[in-house]
Amino acid sequence: MQRIPVEDYAARIAALVEPVLRRPSETVALDHALDRVLAADVRTPIDLPPFRNSQMDGYAVRAADLADAPAELAVAGAVPAGVAAPSLPAGVAMKVMTGAPLPDGADAVVPVEAVEQTDGRVRFAASVPLGAYVREAGSDLPSGGLLLSAGVLLQARHLGALAAAGVRDVPVRERIRVAVISTGRELVEPGESLADGQIPDANGVALAAAVRADGAQLVAVERVGDDPRALQDAVARVREAGAELVVTSGGISMGDYEPVRALLETVGGTVGTVEMQPGGPQAHGAVDGMPVVAFPGNPVSAQISFALFLSPALREAAALPPRVRDTARLSAPISVPPGRRRFLRARRTDEGVEPVGGVGSHLAAALAAADVLLDIPATVGDLPAGARVDTVAL
Numbered sequence: 001m002q003r004i005p006v007e008d009y010a011a012r013i014a015a016l017v018e019p020v021l022r023r024p025s026e027t028v029a030l031d032h033a034l035d036r037v038l039a040a041d042v043r044t045p046i047d048l049p050p051f052r053n054s055q056m057d058g059y060a061v062r063a064a065d066l067a068d069a070p071a072e073l074a075v076a077g078a079v080p081a082g083v084a085a086p087s088l089p090a091g092v093a094m095k096v097m098t099g100a101p102l103p104d105g106a107d108a109v110v111p112v113e114a115v116e117q118t119d120g121r122v123r124f125a126a127s128v129p130l131g132a133y134v135r136e137a138g139s140d141l142p143s144g145g146l147l148l149s150a151g152v153l154l155q156a157r158h159l160g161a162l163a164a165a166g167v168r169d170v171p172v173r174e175r176i177r178v179a180v181i182s183t184g185r186e187l188v189e190p191g192e193s194l195a196d197g198q199i200p201d202a203n204g205v206a207l208a209a210a211v212r213a214d215g216a217q218l219v220a221v222e223r224v225g226d227d228p229r230a231l232q233d234a235v236a237r238v239r240e241a242g243a244e245l246v247v248t249s250g251g252i253s254m255g256d257y258e259p260v261r262a263l264l265e266t267v268g269g270t271v272g273t274v275e276m277q278p279g280g281p282q283a284h285g286a287v288d289g290m291p292v293v294a295f296p297g298n299p300v301s302a303q304i305s306f307a308l309f310l311s312p313a314l315r316e317a318a319a320l321p322p323r324v325r326d327t328a329r330l331s332a333p334i335s336v337p338p339g340r341r342r343f344l345r346a347r348r349t350d351e352g353v354e355p356v357g358g359v360g361s362h363l364a365a366a367l368a369a370a371d372v373l374l375d376i377p378a379t380v381g382d383l384p385a386g387a388r389v390d391t392v393a394l
Helices: 006-021 156-164 202-213 228-240 259-266 299-317 364-368
Strands: 025-029 058-061 071-079 092-096 108-111 115-118 121-124 146-148 169-173 177-183 217-224 245-249 270-273 281-287 290-295 325-329 342-349 352-355 372-376 388-393
Touching (some): 006 281, 006 299, 058 121, 202 217, 202 245, 217 228, 228 259, 228 290, 245 299, 259 281, 259 290, 290 299, 299 342, 325 352, 352 372
Parallel strands (some): 177 217, 177 245, 245 290
Antiparallel strands (some): 025 169, 071 121, 270 281, 281 290, 325 388, 342 372, 372 388
């Protein structure tokens, strides 16, 4: 059987899910907008700041009254934050707090630490320039100015700016709605007692977490045995739950009990082998128009396959940065049989990257100890310490 190159298979998965990436928009409340992608430009409906205010605790003055400083002025009251701006007569000062509206007629603020205060009067040692410690209305952004551009992944600083502008409802892209289905009669809920031949369902947990980490909305997690009809029923259920993309694990190899393979072959899907290890068996197709991306059942194979083939599309749709691809020096030698492209688990060290575990696709603990994959070409076997290798962040 001809093996599909990794890049070619990645392109096939990208094409399969591309229609799902074209996201409509929805409006959400500001307190639900964190980590959502802004669907349209937002312009501030008000000046930022909305009125002239004091940058410091100090005294609002008319700069002309201090032109011949040193000077002493009477204090005509105080202005706290949150009140309407009073008027400042000529020849007097008015105490103002940080953020308080500047009195009408005032054109400068002198910080409180720069003056001498006596009963009802204040002495200024020097003149003050026009506009000193004054925040003009709209000096941050005038009304109608572009506050945030479409495509921004909204973080706390963005929400703060929207709130400052008085924006309550935010247009965001809908999240891709994804369901995860793990297959295999041997699987049980993690934490349950294990009968002979049973194992905890690691893929259901790991793939569901990966979906959410890459910015998609997880709408359902199902587990089925080895019956293609049960799998078809599960696909129908997750569709009813709102899924528009299904990720499966297991059931695509050459054995006697391969429900995903059986289902995809009936709908004209592709079941084949990619030129890589771990993660060689791969499959994909559409069930009643809904994309299904099928990964191998071995936990390491499933998670590496997700990172290489589906994660790029989900992260792009969610405006998340792509997984970092880089090069690094091996801090220890490796030896692998040439002939197939390998993705080996490794962790970063002060000396470079250090391989973790072997090539087996069952080594989940080794994957947990890793933070990068080493991308080793099919033509390479032994590599000494110090050799440079391509890496993919986990």
